Amino acid sequence: MMVDLSAIAATVPYLLQGLWFTLQVTLVGVIGGIVFGSLLAVARLSQHRLISTPAAAYVNLMRSIPLILVIFWVFFLVPWAIGWVTRSGRPVAVGASLTIFVTFVLFEAAYYAEIVRAGFRSISPGQYSACEALGLSKFHAYIYILFPQAIRNVLPILLTQTIVLFQDTSLVYVISATDLLGAATKIAQRDGRLVEMYLTVGVIYFVLCFAASQFVKQLQGRLAYGVR
Amino acid sequence: MIEISNVSKSYGSFRVLKNCSASIARGEVVVICGPSGSGKSTLIKTVNGLETIDSGEINVGGFRLAPDVTNVAALRRSVGMVFQSFELFPHLTVLSNVAIAQIKVLKRPRAVAEEKARSLLARVGLSSHIEKHPAQLSGGQQQRVAIARALALDPEVMLFDEPTSALDPEMVNEVLDVMTGLARQGMTMVCVTHEMGFARSVANRVLFMDEGEIVETAAATKFFDDPQSDRAKAFLAKILKH
């Protein structure tokens, strides 16, 4: 079976559209996920059971079920939820993009939460004492001293999780969204060019993810605090 | 200045502090010594509220610490602490380490805080290192920065928890010199330390602790030359052999 390169070239613009959506989802997922995940991590460190237990329950729940299931949950339930909140009594149609953004923030936050929590655990306990001894308020201590160290300690793992997120976005296929894989599939079905399209997508993902993971490896080398 | 009255503390069934009482006057330099596990670190950490007490009371310059007192924020501004493991903030420069608490806790403007930081760092002999990060400094240098960081809040009392125990021998003196200078300027200091030379020459009084109790209190020279209790004698015999 010959692979037709010129056919692939013609599809590039549409593929790029799909890739653009993939990147958007990744970006929203990373930023929303790290912000929400950090809040969850801090909540889990709290002394108050009322705060730490729900946070732990959320993280454990999200990490125990498949992403595809979460996509379906949000996809089918968000219209109902909005309808209920706005008292319209019927499901309200919501754009697929918004659903997808919400899904990925909610899902990835649980994974980022565990990474950030590990980051906090890697800080020497004396740092908390030093902040206390200086009279820094908990808020200031977290923002200026503890959080920066936690993130820095786990930055490579955070970035690796981001690469995983980037790959996870392909699952929006199950609700027929047009990400990179979705775009390729639509072309493949229209033109009957399954092999070329899927191979192309495979190569694109490989190149991007491999480059990213090499970057993370380099970063790991440079992140050590310095040797005396 | 500091009144410790009948302070006790337990971790579960283990009694780490048993009915300790002591009085430290303004400008006094007091050394707490004793075998490992005697409760010295715990006792000194009760003075700035890093450790809570189960019974008794501590009064630090008018601020009352008791089992029921939970808000100790104000106390932290008048009591400075230096830790055995320095605990500088690794992601900040030396200058920022000394300035940050001034800015966030005392609400000093950045320019004022940095000016004070510079002068303190000059005082401890580290002016040329202000833009470096802690990892680039030796242990002795890091501990001197830690002292400057605590002094930056203009405390009335300085607490030292084994400040030189984690240092290589050749760096111990540079830190002790700074502490001696502080003492000469009239700072009220409480030091947990094994450095008997420092204790002998700089301290006014020694508190000897063993198994959670303050066993003996004496003027420094008198303690070393003529210890009263058997436990103190045994302790001194062991550490002064070398």
Next chain:
Amino acid sequence: MSLLFEPTPDGAGRYLDWIASGLGWTLFLALGAWTIALVVGTLIGVVRTLPKGILPRLGRAYVETFRNIPLLVQMFFWYFVLPELLPVRTGMAIKQMDPPWGSFVPALICLGLFTAARIAEQVRAGLQALPRGQIQAASALGFARGSMYRLILLPQAFRIILPTLTNEFMTIFKNTSVALTIGLVELTATAREINENTFRTFEAFGVVTIVYLVIALIAWQVMYRIERAVQLPSFASGRSRP
């Protein structure tokens, strides 16, 4: 959850049976793929720790390929692309496999090899975490490389990486859901089908969610028991000494 006991449209049973069937495929796929992944992954992990030659590089190529392409894309490759790339006869034979085997077999191979790449990295990390002395001691005793790995190095490496393997084991159950895109009616696909038939979205997905939670709990328990069972006293597995 009365939904479970209502009869299905095709009259062949109740929805509970659909769930049981979906669960069965999920478990079958997960455990089958896990077996493949352990065998292949260990092999490649070992190969990557070999000193020189073409094998370690092939190992690296394998790992990088399977880790940098999304699982779904890999699934499509095994299901859609491979039959087209093989000689016509073989391709036709594959495409004519009866469902569900036509979906199950590619899914099994795909998930197995995908997970193998991740296990390979963990095995490699475990082997590299062992003190160099172990290899030297084993060589000095005359162990050939094969038995050295089998009897000395791998048993220790596996104990070190048990926590990450546990994570991987739990992940494989979640990853089985990706097989629904090539037609395997596993658990998540079953939820979707029930929803399409009854429109009782909350119950359909709710039941399946609970089933996944139970699977996760059981999987975690199993690995935990294994961890306890193979634990060596005072071995560097992160447990504190008594």
